[in-house]
Amino acid sequence: MSYAQPWGQTLGLVEAQRGGDTTMHAPGVPPARTDRPRGVAVLRLRGHDVAEYVWEPDLPLSASPRPFLHPVRTLAGVTVTDAAPDSHPHQFGISVAAPDLDGCNFWGGRTFVAGHGPAWLDNHGTQRHQRWLRRTNTELHHTLEWADPRQATLLREQRSITCRPVDETAWSLSVRTRLTNATDRPLPWRTPAALGRVGAGYGGVFWRGPAFDGAAQVLSPDGADVQRVHAQAADWVAVTGHDRDGRPWTTLFTHADEAGGRDRWFVRARDYLGVCSSPAWDEPLVLAPGESIDRHVVTVVIDGVVTAATAAELAGTARSAA
Secondary structure, three states: OOOHHHHOOOOHHHHHOOOOOOOOOOOOOOOOOOOOOOOEEEEEEOOEEEEEEEOOOOOOHHHOOOOEEEEEEOOOOOEOOOEOOOOOOOOEOEEEEEEEEOOEEEOOOOEEEOOOEEEOOOOEOEEEEEEEEEEOOOEEEEEEEEEOOOOOEEEEEEEEEEEEEEEOOEEEEEEEEEEEEOOOOOEEEEOHHHHOOOOOOOOEEEEEOOOOEEEEEEEOOOOOOHHHHEOOOOOEEEEEEEOOOOOEEEEEEEEOOHHHHOOEEEEEOOOOOEEEEEOOOOOOEEEOOOOEEEEEEEEEEEEOOOOHHHHHHHHHHHHHHO
8 A cells, every 4th residue: 555645745734734724614604613722633524524633632641642533523513423431431532542562552441461351550552643744624644653651662653534525414534554663573462352351352443432322233244233243354334323312323434455354343332332443353463573554444424324235335435435
């Protein structure tokens, strides 16, 4: 996968845009807000704020501080993410997170210890923004470093976030990441599943869903059931629900790269909503010194509840445009 065009942009226009969104808005469409704190970038489509990217978060070390997208909204304004909920205060909207990278926790909260279970350890890492390569109302490209508790850099990352319209009721959010081992030793990426916790293969691009009323439904090519897709590879997975005002929404997840298409999905719809595409499941993923992995996950944010057939069509459209 080539990053030559996005990562080769200069910073002149980027830095000029730090003051806020200057997009013209149509009559009846609210203008962009200008009261957000520094460290928040706004994505806009069709005159609406559809997502906020918190690239300089003010978080406790126990949360493994990292940039995240929240709130993410449908075109009609329904929020489809949650951040720092009481039950899991280390989960934030859409983020890139790893539960165990060479013994360091880049997920937040407790660390799963083989033979013991979850435990609080002083091993939390931090993802730090380095510089912008491109920053517009629909595209965000920047570099990051993943630092261990001693501030040593383990990974260097190039991250691209792009939003595009799909149709009148849907838009796509593309998260593309390249992670490179910045050390002189092999770096193992492990999940709790690799350490003995059955089914807990989470890590990667992770979505924390919103609080919801009633029952959320999970769809996939293999059926409408969490167990049909959890821990399996699939072309796409979708979650549908209603917010507390009764407004229906759907989030759909698919891969725009061949390697990601082989990854297994972590899907949870009991107690809370969560989906991620995991590059490692029950076996460690080991990066050699200087080695990189690329992943490209596309989320389609939809007003309303869709059928499996419509979800499959939207997934194909979003992949083709990503």
